[in-house]
Structures are given as C-alpha cells and as structure tokens.
Amino acid sequence: MKELPKIYEPQKVENEIYARWEKSGFFAPENLKNTSGNYCNILPPPNANGELHIGHASGYTVMDIFGRYARMNGKKTLLLPGKDHAGIQTQVVFEKKLQAELGLSRQEIGREDFYKKTYAFCIDRANYMRSQEKKIGISADWSREKFTLDPDVLKTALETFVKMHEDGLIYKGKRIINWCPRCGTALSDVEVLHKETPGKLYFIKYPIENSNEFITVATTRPETMLGDTAVAVNPKDKRYLKLVGKNVVLPLQNTIIPIIADKRIDLSFGTGAVKITPSHDPLDWEIGKDHKLDEIQIIDEKSLITELGGKYAGLTTHEAREEIVKDLEKLNLLEKIEEMTHSVSICERCKTIIEPLTSSQWFINVDAKNFSLKKKAIEAIKKNEIEIFPNNFQKILIDWFDNMRDWCISRQIWWGPQFPVWYCENCGQEKYIVSLEKPTTCPHCQGKKLTRDENTFDTWFTSGQWAYTTLKSKEKDFETFYPTNTMVMGRDLLFFWSSRMIMMSLYTTGKIPFKNLFFTGLVLDKDGHKFSKSRGNGIDPLTVIEKFGADALRMSLIMDSAPGQNSRLYEEKIETFRNFANKLWNISRYCLSQENFKLVEEISKEDINSEADRWITDSLNELIGKTNQLFESKQISVAADLLKTFTWNSFADGYIEAQKIEKNDKMLGYVLDKLLKLWHPFIPFVTEHIWTLAGEKELLMISEWPAYEENKQAKTSSYFPFVLSLNKTIRNVRKEKNIESAKKIELWVETTSELSKKVISNNADFIKKSAGVSVIKFNEILIGDFIQRVVGECIIKIPLDGLVDVEKEKNKAEKEIANLEKFIAGSAARLGNKEFVSKAPEQVISQQKETLAKKQVELAELKKHLASLQ
RNA sequence: GGGUGAUUAGCUCAGUUGGCUAGAGCACUUCUCUUACAAAGAAGGGGUCACUGGUUCGAGUCCAGUAUCACCCACCA
Secondary structure, eight states, X not given: OOOOOSSOOHHHHHHHHHHHHHHHTTTSGGGOOSOOSEEEEEOOOOBTTSOOOHHHHHHHHHHHHHHHHHHHTTOEEEEEOEEXXXXXXXXXXXXXXXXXXXXXXXXXXXXXXXXXXXXHHHHHHHHHHHHHHHHHTOOOOGGGOEETTSHHHHHHHHHHHHHHHHTTOEEEEEEEEEEETTTTEEEOGGGEEEEEEXXXXXXXXXXXXXXXXXXXXXXXXXXXXXXOOEEEEOTTOTTTGGGTTOEEEETTTTEXXXXXXXXXXXXXXXXXXXXXXXXXOHHHHHHHHHTTOOOOXXXXXXXXXXXXXXXXXXXXXXXXXXXXXXXXXXXXXXXXXXXXXXXXXXXXXXXXXXXXXXXXXXXXXXXXXXXXXXXXXXXXXXXXXXXXESTTHHHHHHHHHHTOOOEEOEEOOSSSOBOSEEXXXXXXXXXXXXXXXXXXXXXXXOOOOEEEOXXXXXXXXXXXXXXXXXXXXXXXXXXXXXXXXXXXXXXXXXXXXXXXXXXXXXXXXXXXXXXXXXXXXXXXXXXXXXXXXXXXXXXXXXXXXXXXOHHHHHHHHHTTOOTTOOEEOOHHHHHHHHHHHHHHHHXXXXXXXXXXXXXXXXXXXXXXXXXXXXXXXXXXXXXXXXXXXXXXXXOHXXXXXXXXXXXXXXXXXXXXXXXXXXXXXXXXXXXXXXXXXXXXXXSHHHHHHHHHHTTOOXXXXXXXXXXXXXXXXXXXXXXXXXXXXXXXXXXXXXXXXXXXXXXXXXEEEEESOHHHHHHHHHTHHHHHHHHTEEXXXXXXXXXXXXXXXXXXXXXXXXXXXXXXXXXXXXXXXXXXXXXXXXXXXXXXXXXXXXXXXXXXXXXXXXXXXXXXXXXXXXXXXXXXXXXXXX
C-alpha cells in the first residue's frame, strides 16, 4: 500500500474523479444496469448571462444529493441540465456590455444583429457555467442539456401558444399594464417590485359645475389629472352623497367630468374623493371600465406627456408635475400638500419607476371557462398531487393563484422568441394569423404581404413549460420520466416559476409536472445579509471549491437548514466541513493501513466477536434505517448530521479505538463500505476517491445503497456504550486529579450485577489500555484513600493515597445526590400517576421504569459513598 | 392592510406523527504532537427552549394571544 498524504487534498483529485464519472456514461439513465423504477429531476436552468453564484450551488447540491441517492437505490436516474435565455435580464446585461465595450446601443446595431450577438454571448456564458456546474459535482446528463431557445424546445413551447389560442385562452387587448420606460416593455405583475418611498399627497380642489362649491381630491401624482375622466366617491359616504351624478370642471383641461359612486373607494383615505385616470392607474382602469369612462392617454411610453396633455405636452412627468402644481396654486385650487410614504412600483430588473399605461398586449386568460389554469392548479395542489417542502408554502401558493390576474406574456424587447403571429398589410392589426410557420397568403384577403408580430415572449412563458419541453426532445424520455419526481428551486421562484410550471403543465400534458417540489432558502452572509454586488459580500463558489473542496462547499450549503429556510454561509462554517472530509480521509487512511484490509459488503455472525463489534453493527443498521427515513421525508440536513455523529463519535472515537486493542479488520471493511455509500450523495468526491484507493473497480456512484435489516435484534448494543462511559469516568478522575498519562491506576469495581462484571471482564484489555488502568478487581475490600464514582450499576473506586480532597468529594456527591433525587422524584411521580400508566405507550413506561431503577441504584451507591466520607 | 417565517448555549443553527434530566458546530477553559488525523485527541464549563395563557398523564414540539425581528403579497388614490 502506497503512502497516503496525511491531509486530504481535494484540489488534486476532484477534476479527475469528475472526468471518470463522465466517461463512465452513468450520468445517462440508459447506461444504468439492473434498474427498477425511474427518477427524474429537471434542473432549473440558470440564466445564461453570467456565472453561477452561491444560490445556484445551493440548489444544485440538493438536487444532486437526491439524484445520487435515487441512482444508488437502483432508479433509472436522470438529472437534466439546461440554460435559460432570460429575456429581459439578458437584454439588460448585454446592452450594458455592448455600451461598455463598443459604445453602441442596440438600436445602432439593429434587431437582427443584436439577436445574433446576444445568442452568441449566451452560448459562451452557458459553456462557462457548465464547467462551474461540473466543479460542484452535479451528476447530470450533459448529453441531454437544453437551452430554452433550442429549436425543438422552442417548437414545443410555441405549439402551446397556438393551442392556447385555439382554445381561447389567449387574447390580444388594450388593457392597463406595467410599463418600464427604460426597458421599453410591458411587464407582468410579478416582474414589478414595490418600494416604500417618501412622497407628497396633493389635495386639489375640483370646481363643481354650475356652483361655487368644490370637491377636493387627494393624489400623489397630480400630473395624471390631465387624463382624469371622473371623480369617484364611496356610495356609503354621506359627505358626498348629494354630489353623485353631478359634474365637475376638470381644472387645467377644462373638461366636464362626472362624479360617480364606486364601492372600491376607501372612505377613510385622503378626502374620500378620488380622481379617476383610467389610462394610468390599474384600479382607475377597472373602475373606468365598469362605468364606461373614456380613457385618455396623457403619458407615452417614454414617460412624456402626450399631445392630449395640452400645454404640458412634451414635458417629462416630473416636469409636468411641477408646472401643474404651480398652475394650480395660481388658480387657488391647491388646498394643501401633505408628506406621506407610499409604495412605488419599480422594474424588477432595472429598478426604474413603472408607468401604468394602457397598451395593446397579449394576455393569457388564467381563468377561462373551458380551462381555468388557476383553478386547475389550485385543485392539484389541494389534492396533494404535488408534495411541497416546506408544506406551508402550499397555502401561500394557493392564495397567490386565487388572486392571480390575467398574465401579460408579450414583451417589447428584442431578446427572446418572437410571437408566431402574422399580420396582413391589407387586413391590418385586427385580423391576425396565428401560425408557427409564416403563411404564404393571408387567409382573409389572399394578400401576400405578411409581417410578423414584433413582440417577444415573457421568459416565464417558455421556462414555465421547461418540465416537458426538455423531455419532449426525446419522446421516449417524456414517456419514461414525466411527470418528474423532484423539482428544487429557490423560494424566490415560488410565484415566478413553480406556479407557471404547474399551470402550463396541467394544461399541455394534463398532468402535474413534478411530484415533489422542494424549496431552498436564500443563502445569506454571516450577518444575515443577501449577497449582492453593491454590498461586495459575494462568495464565489469556485473560489470556495479551490480553497476547501467541492465536498466542503456542498456540506456547508445544506447543513443547518430546513427546506425553505434561509441559511448563512461563511468561511469558518465551510472550514468545519473541510475538516470533516479530512477526518473521513484519515479514518480511511487508518483502515487502509491495516494488514488484510479490504472493503466488505457482507459479514456473517462469525465476524462479530466483541461487544464493540456487536455495538457498531447494530448502530450501523439503525443508522441506515434512520437515514432512509430522513431521505424519504427530505430532511437531508438531519440525515447528514446523523451520519456525521456516527462517523466521528461512534466509529472513529469509539469503535476504531476499541478495535486497536481487539483487531477486527473485516469489521472495519464492513463499516467503511457502508459509510462511504451513505456519505456519497453528500460528499461524492472524497468518498469516490477513497473507494478507488480501497481497490474497488466499479464506481461508488453506481454501487448499491446499504440495506436496512428491519428485524435485527439490538439487545446487546448497550453494553459497549457502558464500557465507553466507564472509560470516560476514569479519564475524568485522572484529569481532575492531574494524574500524568504515563501513571497507571488501579480500578476496584463493586457490583452485584453479574452482567456488568462480565462486560467489564470481556473488555478489560480495552479499559486498561485506553484509561490507563493496571489492574481490575471485583468486590474486594479497599482500605485507604480512594475516589469513588458510580457508573451504571457499578461503584468504581480508584485508590489514590493522599490525593483525595474529602470536602470536594463530599460536595460533588451531595450535588449529584440532589440532582438524582430531583429526577427520581419526578420519575416516580409520573409512574405513580394512574393516568400516565394507563395512557402512555408501553414502551415509554418500561423505559421510564428501567431508568428509574438504574437511577435508584446510583443514588443508593452515592449515599453509601457520602456516608463513608463523613 | 393581508400573509409567512423566526425567536433554543456567547455566535450560527438542528430538533416532522407531543415522551428530553434539551443537541451540534464554532468560540471558551484545561491537558496532549499517544505510530489515521493538531484541519486532531481527551476532559470540562455554558440554556427556566421570547413572553402569557390553554389542551394533555406529559409541551421546545399542539392551540390561542402578546412582543421583537425578517421576508413576501397588495388596485394605500
């Protein structure tokens, strides 16, 4: 056996290990042998415009852990990777790049060229990101990797548009939408953020027609009054009841507009009277529609006042506001201005203030009569067809669907798939043709001059179909793997993505897209802040991997966190897992250094010789059972924690130390074999590396997951822990009395328990060696100074002439007696309680009785001890 | 305005059908370079599980309310 380095160096082996996995072909499901059942996770496609960040790494780790677990459990496993073209975001990123590097705007290079260049940019980024994904260790099938703009993927997505249009779920209409003046496009509701901003509330007096009276309205945006077509009050508002039905003269515009009543008006806000601007406010637009009010668009798509704004035409909204306020003051129509904070809508991507506008856009009717997307989704979720982790997100999602409004899917950007919609020069915009291919003639007038709709799709329209557009690249994959098993995503994508996938999939395939939906929380920095460029607190996954190894990164991302909960990442934390990988490495190094060591899959009864052997095999079996359970309930961080405790405390500190005295190489090989397998999903690199060093030819990645023996008796497994606690007690005494490690001590045991005696005798060598004991005596009379402790049913005495501090010993004993008495009192009271005895499960009662008996023995011994000290 | 989550050791957090004299890692104290590992080993200190009630034989765990923090949603003109 060649000399192995003392310290595990992931940097030197990870790339090579990944290359072996890839070369083996086992990332592709069809190459896996003896499979039963399928497992599929379509990986969320990251935006192909940058690089991986720690959030991606977090999700990928979770997916890979589940994927590797499934593969080792004999499932035909497919993790399908991909990239997203990410419409608006990529356009924003690439426009900046274009400006910075070439000083050009997209308009200057033109739509076609811009598209080509952006495409090339995305492909380039995708290649780079793929190399990052491999570094993390994702066992994905790269031969199936997809891009949202791949022709086959896109075709499936666009076919959905055609079908939805045929089914009447798509309509084009002039409605109020969120307009980003910087991006120059409409946005859906979820792409708009709200920010609390200080502002002013202007109280403006509107003169009532043919009267000297006024009605005062309050607004934060006085400039929109140019487009007012009504003033509304609540029908229950007694203050204004008599004014309903009358008209007011709209100041500055001098038009006559009505006073209407609408129950959506809040009596308590402002003056209770609201100016209605249907063209520039969502609520006003709805009220306007219901009351058949005119829509006057006075702000254009560049945030400038239109011709309809009279003398203010051409001003920016900001300039117009100042002018209007001045003019109102001159007319003595401005009653007052109050300071207030209100929430302002901003663009999710570029943070520009959103301008609500009426505009002609394409929408999906999410609540159509023949197929209500939202109702179908709610139904599926309520029926638990999709299990959501954490479970409480179910309610949040249902509430969101309940309130979902029609989905605006058209964007006026250049980057993204264009609508498969055509217009004929003769027939105009009203009579459009929906068709994947460009029609040769207009079906209405046979005209031949056809142009394509310039709109591009909302990114979420294509990524919302990702679960099946990817699989449909190979029809057989779709049949085999759909619906998929697991979907993992960040909680920030709850509304953006999970919701859309559920709706779109139910519509197109009639089935849910995935059976399990697992949300990861946000990864935050040490102080709980989000990672951001402006804060400069980013942690680059590759830097971490270079410094600590991919396994350490993976562990630090999934530990200390429950589904949907945020977690914090910082170097000290990553370091502890680097240390763990090194511990496992050294455990293995020790095992490998043993003479006839090899990994063993099975052991027989004859291989179990000592208390320690029995204990470790029983505990290992129990560990496997618990790990399986935890995997099933998706509690991977708890599972990893359990594995860690077993590996470090039970195996390394307990078993291996004992095994040094009573050798059993076969047992070492057995436990290590199982541990490498159990650990593999979490820390695939170091486990695969050790596996190979141990002489295995097949890859650990496709080895069989350890079997749990359900009916295994574990009666004797508590004997060895008793030996360990005996050891600990002796060491504690040594420590307390400052006995140098070279000095041997005697151990006098007093016990009536034959079993305890037997267990101690059986493990005498181990106790002697590891606790520095020269001789063990049973039930003999000891004369002279000694320290006494109680362990289980034994009193142990350690003769120490001149070292015993009687006062200290007394104090210690008294304190312990008080503790025990308190516990015994409580326990006895419980057992004396008829209700407890009749209602608690048998197991709890017997356990309670057992503990009580033990503690009573201890107490009696301690009291004897105390008496002897008097 | 509505909702969700959090509140457990100095710090970061686990604790999923209620059975716990409440756990881990880091940090801390003391000792040890003992032939797998100082990125380690050994021993130890540290918590009325935010608060108030309730249900229960039994509550960190379930219910109701309160407080603080965080996040999300919203058509607050």
